[in-house]
Amino acid sequence: MGELTRDQLVGFYRTMRTIRRFEQRVVELVNRNDIPGAAHEYVGEEAVATGVCHALRPDDVITSTHRGHGHILAKSGDPRRMMAELMGKSSGYNRGRGGSMHIADLRLGIFGANGIVGAGAPIACGAAMAAKLKGRDGVAAAFFGDGATNQGVLLEALNLAAIWKLPVVFVCENNGYAISASIREMSPLHHLADRASAFGMPGDTVDGMDVLAVNETASRAVARARAGDGPSFVECLTYRFVGHFTAEKALGIKYRSDEEIEEWRQRDPLVTYPAWLRERGICDPARVDAEVEAVLEEAVAFARQSPLPAAEEALDGMYATTYPGLPARGW
Amino acid sequence: MREIRYLEAMREGLFEEMRRDPSVIVLGEDVRHSVRGLTKGIVGEFGPARIYDTPISEAAFTGLATGAALAGMRPVVEYQINALLFVAFDQLVDQAQKLRYMMGGQGTIPVTYVITASGARRALAGQHSDHLYPLLLHMGMKTVMPTTPEDAKGLFKAAIREDDPVMVLSPAALLATKGPVPDGDYVTPLGRARVAREGTDLTIVAVGPLVPEALVAAETLAAEGISAEVIDPRSLLPLDAETLLESARKTGHVVLFDDSNRTCGFAAELAALFADRAWEALRAPVRRITRADVPVPFSTPLESYVLPSRERLLDACRACRAAVQA
Numbered sequence: 001m002g003e004l005t006r007d008q009l010v011g012f013y014r015t016m017r018t019i020r021r022f023e024q025r026v027v028e029l030v031n032r033n034d035i036p037g038a039a040h041e042y043v044g045e046e047a048v049a050t051g052v053c054h055a056l057r058p059d060d061v062i063t064s065t066h067r068g069h070g071h072i073l074a075k076s077g078d079p080r081r082m083m084a085e086l087m088g089k090s091s092g093y094n095r096g097r098g099g100s101m102h103i104a105d106l107r108l109g110i111f112g113a114n115g116i117v118g119a120g121a122p123i124a125c126g127a128a129m130a131a132k133l134k135g136r137d138g139v140a141a142a143f144f145g146d147g148a149t150n151q152g153v154l155l156e157a158l159n160l161a162a163i164w165k166l167p168v169v170f171v172c173e174n175n176g177y178a179i180s181a182s183i184r185e186m187s188p189l190h191h192l193a194d195r196a197s198a199f200g201m202p203g204d205t206v207d208g209m210d211v212l213a214v215n216e217t218a219s220r221a222v223a224r225a226r227a228g229d230g231p232s233f234v235e236c237l238t239y240r241f242v243g244h245f246t247a248e249k250a251l252g253i254k255y256r257s258d259e260e261i262e263e264w265r266q267r268d269p270l271v272t273y274p275a276w277l278r279e280r281g282i283c284d285p286a287r288v289d290a291e292v293e294a295v296l297e298e299a300v301a302f303a304r305q306s307p308l309p310a311a312e313e314a315l316d317g318m319y320a321t322t323y324p325g326l327p328a329r330g331w
Numbered sequence: 332m333r334e335i336r337y338l339e340a341m342r343e344g345l346f347e348e349m350r351r352d353p354s355v356i357v358l359g360e361d362v363r364h365s366v367r368g369l370t371k372g373i374v375g376e377f378g379p380a381r382i383y384d385t386p387i388s389e390a391a392f393t394g395l396a397t398g399a400a401l402a403g404m405r406p407v408v409e410y411q412i413n414a415l416l417f418v419a420f421d422q423l424v425d426q427a428q429k430l431r432y433m434m435g436g437q438g439t440i441p442v443t444y445v446i447t448a449s450g451a452r453r454a455l456a457g458q459h460s461d462h463l464y465p466l467l468l469h470m471g472m473k474t475v476m477p478t479t480p481e482d483a484k485g486l487f488k489a490a491i492r493e494d495d496p497v498m499v500l501s502p503a504a505l506l507a508t509k510g511p512v513p514d515g516d517y518v519t520p521l522g523r524a525r526v527a528r529e530g531t532d533l534t535i536v537a538v539g540p541l542v543p544e545a546l547v548a549a550e551t552l553a554a555e556g557i558s559a560e561v562i563d564p565r566s567l568l569p570l571d572a573e574t575l576l577e578s579a580r581k582t583g584h585v586v587l588f589d590d591s592n593r594t595c596g597f598a599a600e601l602a603a604l605f606a607d608r609a610w611e612a613l614r615a616p617v618r619r620i621t622r623a624d625v626p627v628p629f630s631t632p633l634e635s636y637v638l639p640s641r642e643r644l645l646d647a648c649r650a651c652r653a654a655v656q657a
């Protein structure tokens with residue numbers, strides 16, 4: 001570390017705080033039915049997206065997951081257009097077609113959240129390949145969970161990136177569970193990063209509750225990719241403080257002990273990091289908090305005021321080049 | 332008769348088959364804690380050797396079921412969401428469905444696949460809302476979609492006993508519905524349609540979650556003087572063509588109400604069936620109400636627009652009846 005500026009250190013906090021408060025507002029809005037459906041909250045995992053995305057440039061690419069709000073905010077996604085998308089409004093990032101699991105902004109290098117576990121990884125490889133072929137030194141980061149590491153396409157993507165030395169950083173967010181399935185039962189390895197060596201790439205395990213540690217490791221992996229030395233695998237040990245998604249309570253399942261949840265909550269990066277900033281006299285976190293509240297307040301207001309799309313729009317824009325009769329209507 | 336919920340009826344059926352046949356085992360994601368509710372209590376009654384929480388490895392556990400079936404087990408595989416069929420597709424249709432034939436008729440592959448919340452669950456967008464049965468039918472896979480608690484249990488049990496791969500689709504919209512379910516052991520055989528409502532003027536063939544909608548529409552039509560017959564094929568392959576054709580020959584008017592996409596959809600296949608075999612009885616063109624050929628969008632007005640609706644069904648029925656006078 002050492003090279004980080006005060007602005008960067010404060011920026012980490014602003015991003016983490018934005019993610020936390022964004023997610024908390026999303027839950028309120030889901031519970032009030034202002035946001036239809038369900039959402040997978042990123043609460044507890046903020047340091048991962050923040051540490052990684054702050055190691056990237058604006059022209060770098062990310063692929064995200066079903067639990068994507070944090071990645072998108074950390075990659076400079078606009079909270080207003082995100083909130084509008086979650087409410088299904090036409091001012092949303094996807095004009096209301098995607099909702100929580102599909103937010104994308106290609107101009108910011110956000111190649112989409114994704115509803116299919118593991119599906120983003122090969123797409124990140126493709127973005128990395130294109131950067132290479134076009135003679136740019138862009139990098140792609142693929143986010144995925146511990147559960148995704150058992151998906152065939154993810155393992156295939158690791159190998160593709162390795163044999164073609166693609167500038168990809170594979171970011172495994174190991175929060176210990178895939179819904180109710182403990183990674184302890186789903187992989188015999190103690191460290192998922194140990195899989196990396198079988199694909200001939202470096203693998204690191206870092207404390208995903210420590211934004212500085214994540215950023216340091218991610219920065220090294222990004223630099224390696226940018227220099228043309230190929231992909232890396234970064235496993236971030238983290239935890240979701242809440243259920244798999246907003247509807248979990250209704251399922252009445254319990255797969256984690258209260259003690260385990262409490263233990264991880266003790267390491268909440270939204271408590272430890274601002275305390276560290278204050279101690280060092282780097283900034284007053286309360287001022288950042290106030291800024292973040294104002295931004296989110298405005299985002300919710302913007303989303304609420306935006307109109308819903310007109311029903312007939314549903315058939316627009318399916319093809320880049322369309323033909324008569326496409327897409328077929330159902331009546 | 333006692334009344335229980337659709338999902339509970341299925342669960343009863345699964346437990347009965349597991350008691351009856353020790354070779355029945357269960358595989359799937361989060362099946363021990365039972366995120367979908369179908370497999371709740373299996374560990375307690377049958378122990379951990381009969382139920383496996385799989386990693387998120389759909390292709391692999393689908394193929395594993397095929398191998399286990401060829402070697403004497405009778406696996407029940409639960410897919411948490413519709414989209415998992417895409418991930419597992421080679422193992423489903425190119426392996427499980429083809430191997431017996433391609434090995435010259437050797438062996439049997441008694442696997443039951445079940446999607447416990449099939450079709451659109453609302454506000455989940457394009458990757459979680461498809462209803463994929465036409466793809467399976469196209470590849471020759473036996474597929475059932477029960478719409479009442481009685482059939483849910485009876486068809487699930489029949490599927491488990493069947494010596495071929497069978498896909499059981501349980502529409503999300505129906506899982507909580509209640510209905511009469513007989514006591515004791517029974518199966519609902521594959522290949523028999525159910526006449527959900529009798530009528531004389533018009534035949535509505537409705538699929539899965541659309542059956543209750545069609546029944547409501549039939550009431551509206553009755554008030555307008557149109558007597559609609561509603562048929563629930565429930566077994567999509569094998570299909571009970573005779574029951575469908577008999578109804579069409581009686582009414583001379585057919586409207587298809589299908590929860591799949593338009594192009595090469597199930598309704599297209601049924602329309603061809605009526606054209607081939609009931610042509611002389613038809614007094615108006617067969618009409619189809621289906622999904623539009625776009626990914627199901629998230630936002631409520633968009634989503635409602637692309638999914639088949641009762642209003643569109645009613646319009647189609649009226650137009651179909653009006654055609655006769657012209």
Ligand SMILES: Cc1ncc(C[n+]2csc(CCOP(=O)(O)OP(=O)(O)O)c2C)c(N)n1
Nearest residue numbers: 067115116117145146147148175177178179
């Ligand atoms: C291919 C696929 N299988 C299953 C699912 C259903 N599903 C959605 S999220 C999830 C768990 C994912 O676990 P993990 O990758 O660890 O991510 P986390 O939810 O912990 O962030 C599952 C099984 C899916 N969406 N896609």
Ligand SMILES: [Mg+2]
Nearest residue numbers: 145146177178
């Ligand atoms: Mg996980």
